Amino acid sequence: MYHYNDFDEAFVRERVTQFRAQVERRIDGSLTEDEFKPLRLMNGLYLQLHAYMLRVAIPYGTLNSAQMRQLAMIAERWDKGYGHFTTRQNIQFNWPRLRDVPDMLDALADVGMHAIQTSGNTIRNVTADHFAGAAADEIADPRPVAELLRQWSTDHPQFQFLPRKFKIAVSGSRHDRAVTRAHDIGLEIVEKDGEIGYRVIVGGGLGRTPMIGKVLRDFLPQADLLPYTEAVVSVWNLLGRRDNKYKSRIKITVHEHGIEEISRLVEEEFQQIRPGFAGFDRGLLSHIEHFFAAPAFSEKSAAPYDEAYQTDPVFRSWADTNLTEHRHPNHAIVTVSLKKHGATPGDASAEQMRVLADLAEHYGHDELRISHEQNVILPHVHKGDLPAIHDALKASDLATANIGLVSDIIACPGMDYCALATARSIPIAQQIATRFDELKLEHDIGALKIKISGCINACGHHHVGHIGILGLDRAGLENYQVTLGGDHTETAAIGERAGPGFSADEIIPAIERLVMGYLDLREGRDETFLEAYRRLGPAPFKALLYPEAKANAA
Amino acid sequence: MPRPFTPKVVTANRLLEGDAVWRTVTGDWSPRLSDAELIEDARTAELRLLEAAAEAHLVVGAYLADATKAETGPKPTHFREAFRTRGPSNYAHGKQADIQEKT
Known part of the structure; x- marks a missing residue:
C-alpha cells in the first residue's frame, strides 16, 4: 500500500x-x-x-x-x-x-493518515471497491487511481470552494461494489481491445434528489484520467448553482443542462487543459502502482480449511456467508462483520481494532479494508489459516456469520449523534437485526440489503437498499418511510417509496411482514428479494406492508 | 399572522467539550435543561439569545428551543431536545452517564 x-x-x-x-x-x-x-x-x-x-x-x-x-x-x-x-x-x-x-x-x-477534506465543499475522500487487488472478477486494482486522485485533489487550489461537496468512487471489477453510480463521478476500470481505460459516470447521488449517474465517456484512455477529471470538476465549478444548496450538486447541473451539453463543455475544457498535463501525472500513476503490487501468495496446503469446513458447522456457516472468492485459488477474502445482532452497525472497540490489526499482520499481508457497508475486510488470507482466524474472531465477538443477510444493515449515526438527523437510525437497525436473529430465518431469507438513513441526506444509502428506511420527523414524532427495489450495484436503481411512513413502534413489525411475505412470494430459495421484487412489481410487497389498505380495497 | 409564542430555553454546545448546555436565570451555562430559564415572551427570548451570542468564548451555536414548564424545571417538548439532555441510545455515554437529571 x-x-x-x-x-x-x-x-x-x-x-x-x-x-x-x-x-x-x-x-x-x-x-x-x-x-x-x-x-x-x-x-x-x-x-x-x-x-x-x-x-x-x-x-x-x-x-x-x-x-x-x-x-x-x-x-x-x-x-x-x-x-x-x-x-x-x-x-x-x-x-x-x-x-x-x-x-x-x-x-x-x-501513521500517514489525516482528516483533510472529509468535510466542506471540496473533493472528499476517494472511495474504492473494498475487495480491490483481491477480487476474482477484477480487471485492475482501482487503488492506484484512487491514490492519484487523492493526491491531485488534496488542497487543489481550484477546488477548495466548490459549489458543494464532491465525491468520487473507483471500481476495477465487473461487479460494482463501490456504488459508483451514486457518486458525483464514478470511475469504472474497463478493458477494450486489450487496453485499460475508464468508463466515466457522472451526476449520480443520493440525498434529497436521488439520481443514478449517467455515462459521460464510455472509454477514457488511461493517460487522460487526470485532465479529464479536472475538466469535469472545472465545468461544474463554474456552472454549478451556488444560489441554492439543494440544487448545487453536479447531479442537478447534469439534469438541468443535459448530459450532451455537459459532455460538450467538458470536452472543450479538456482540450484546453490537456496540454498542461505533460506526463507527470502518468509517471506518478505508475510510481504509485508499485506500492500496490500483489503480495507473494503462499502455496501451502489448504487442508485445515477443508477439515474445519467438514467438521465444524459454526465455521461452515461463517465460511459460507463471510468469505468471497479470491483471485488466487488457495486464498479467500474475509469479511469481518461489524453487525453483531443488536450491536451498532460499523462500530468497533479499540480491543477489536487491535485483534483485527493482529490478524492482518499475522495472516493477511498486513492489509485491512473498510467497506462502505461498514464491515472490515482481510483481503488476502490463505484458506489454511481460516480456522485460526475464525477462532480469534469468535473470541472477540467478531465472528457473526451474516454478511449480505438481513442483519448486515447499513445505518448512519442518525439522531443518536448527528446534528442534521431528523430521526434515529441505529436503534431501528439494532431491533431489526435482533428480531431476525430470534426468528432464526436469516440464512433462509438469503441475500437482502436493508439500508437506513436518519435524514434525507441519505448517508445510510437508503435509496439503493433492497429495502430502504428513511427516518423523518412527522409532527414531532420519529417516522420511518420505506422504499423498495433499490440496488447499489452495476444494475443500480433508486428504490420506490412504498407508501405512508411507520411510527418507531410499527416499523419493525412492518419489515418483518415484508420479509416473511417475500418468503411466500419467491419462486424458490434462489430467487432473492430483489429478483422477486423485479419479477412481481411493487403491488404484492406494498400489500404486505399495508394489509389494512388491502382489506379496505377488497 | 405570526405564530403565538411558545415557551423557550436558550441552549448551545460548550466550546471546549462540545456537550449540550442550557442558559440559567443567572446567565450561567448548565448541563441540565431543568436548570434553564424558561422564557415566556418573544422579546425576552430575543434579548437572551443576543446575550448568549456574546458568550462565544464559552459556547457555540446558541439557539432557542421549545420547552415546557414542569415542577422540576423546564422539560423538552421535542424528541431531539430530549436526546440532547441524555445522550445516544446505543451506549450509556454522554449526560445519561455523566450527570444526574433532577426527577
Missing part, C-alpha cells in the same frame, strides 16, 4: 501545526466561530448533538495494521474506546474535546 513520501509527510504535519494554532486562536477569542468553523471543517471536525466529531479519511478504505492500532490508541486515549466506520470508508470519533483534536491529528500523521 501507499506510503507517504517526504512531501506528503511535511504537508500533513504543516496542516496539523496550522490547525493547532487555529484552535488556540479560537479559544483565546482571536477567531470567531464563523471564522473558525470553515477551518475546523476543512480538517474533518464537526460539532454534533452531544460533542465534537472527528471524521478521519481512510483513503479507498485501505489500512495497515499499524494504522489500525493507532486508531485503537486514539479511540482509547481521546475518545470513549471505540470508533464508527462510515458508509464512505471513513472512521468517526464521536467524543473528542476541542483541545485534544490537534494531538489526535498528529497521532494520525504518525
